[in-house]
Amino acid sequence: EDQVTQSPEALRLQEGESSSLNCSYTVSGLRGLFWYRQDPGKGPEFLFTLYSAGEEKEKERLKATLTKKESFLHITAPKPEDSATYLCAVQPSGSARQLTFGSGTQLTVLP
Amino acid sequence: NAGVTQTPKFQVLKTGQSMTLQCAQDMNHEYMSWYRQDPGMGLRLIHYSVGAGITDQGEVPNGYNVSRSTTEDFPLRLLSAAPSQTSVYFCASSRTTGAYEQYFGPGTRLTVT
Numbered sequence: 285e286d287q288v289t290q291s292p293e294a295l296r297l298q299e300g301e302s303s304s305l306n307c308s309y310t311v312s313g314l315r316g317l318f319w320y321r322q323d324p325g326k327g328p329e330f331l332f333t334l335y336s337a338g339e340e341k342e343k344e345r346l347k348a349t350l351t352k353k354e355s356f357l358h359i360t361a362p363k364p365e366d367s368a369t370y371l372c373a374v375q376p377s378g379s380a381r382q383l384t385f386g387s388g389t390q391l392t393v394l395p
Numbered sequence: 396n397a398g399v400t401q402t403p404k405f406q407v408l409k410t411g412q413s414m415t416l417q418c419a420q421d422m423n424h425e426y427m428s429w430y431r432q433d434p435g436m437g438l439r440l441i442h443y444s445v446g447a448g449i450t451d452q453g454e455v456p457n458g459y460n461v462s463r464s465t466t467e468d469f470p471l472r473l474l475s476a477a478p479s480q481t482s483v484y485f486c487a488s489s490r491t492t493g494a495y496e497q498y499f500g501p502g503t504r505l506t507v508t
Contacts, residue, residue, distance in 0.1 A: 288437075317498065327399075327485050327499030328438070371438070383497065385430075386438040 286311045290372050292384035297362055297393050305357040305389045307372030315377040317355050319348050322369045322388070331357075331370075362393045396421050399500035401486050407506045408476040416471040416503050418486030427469040427491045428497070431455065431482040438485065443493075444469055476507045 287310045297303055309317065316335055320328035332341045334350040341348050345366060347358045357370055369390045373383040402417045420427065420472075428443035440453030444463040452499060458480060460472040469488075483504050487497040 307497075320499075325502075327487075327501050330496040330498065333496055373438075383440070385438040386437055 286374060286376055288372055288374055288384055288386035290370075290389050292389060293387070293392045294339075295392070297359075297391070298349070299363055299393055299395050300361045302313040302360045304359070304360070305370055307355040307357070307386055308353060309355070309374045309386075310353075311374045311384070312377045313376045313377035315379075317350055318373045318375070318383065319355070319357055320371040320373065322371055328371055338364070359391070362391075364393045364395050367391055367393045397487055398422065399498050401484075401500035401503050404501065404505060405426065407508065408473070409508055410476060410478060412476050414476070416473075416484055416486075416505075417428050418500060419467050420486075420488040420498070421467065422482045422488060422490075422498070423466060424488035424493050424498075425466070426495075426497075427463065427472045428453070428485065428487050429459070429469070430462065432485060432502075433481075433482050435490055441471065441484075446477050473505075478503045481505060481507045487494075489503045 290310045291306045316333050319331040322328045324327040332348040337352045339350050345360050349356045356379040371388045399420045425446050428441050429441040430438040432438050439455050441462040444450045447466050451462050485502050486500040489495045489497040
């Protein structure tokens with residue numbers, strides 16, 4: 285059974301204080317690993333897709349990396365507007381059912 | 396493009412009532428899905444569709460029905476609402492069943508009393 289575990293559950297940072305969010309996964313063959321951002325009362329918003337170990341992708345202050353067992357979302361010099369819940373999801377290969385989600389990390393960036 | 400739209404945004408039902416949550420997308424996406432989101436449990440897949448006329452069950456399908464008569468629409472029906480179905484429901488779509496990003500609607504917050 286596919287499993288996705290995110291840590292920490294919640295993270296509070298001061299503005300400018302860099303940190304990383306973790307996503308550990310167990311899947312029988314990985315087709316893709318996805319990161320989403322979710323603001324309160326809204327649907328998840330796509331950030332990145334990673335396909336193979338060693339891959340990295342960047343967008344503004346965010347950088348996502350992937351190994352064979354986990355992914356990290358690095359946040360460099362965060363701003364208050366980066367406050368949101370960050371969701372990780374995996375898609376197993378050979379499946380049409382698509383995504384299995386983790387329960388998310390709630391990030392708060394204080395000014 | 397409006398993307399993925401969902402109606403209603405909020406709904407309160409009494410136990411035993413039935414209703415349909417509406418979902419539509421205007422991106423000509425083949426793949427559509429329904430998730431429920433509960434505190435501490437993440438998003439869980441209810442049903443999905445890989446194209447018009449084709450649907451299948453996800454992780455938590457009991458108590459829900461779906462159909463897909465057109466590419467654009469994918470309604471979710473609650474047959475006899477139960478308090479355990481109190482949740483936030485999200486519809487999503489993607490280009491195909493490959494490793495393509497899913498686009499989510501704004502959600503429907505459902506309370507069953």
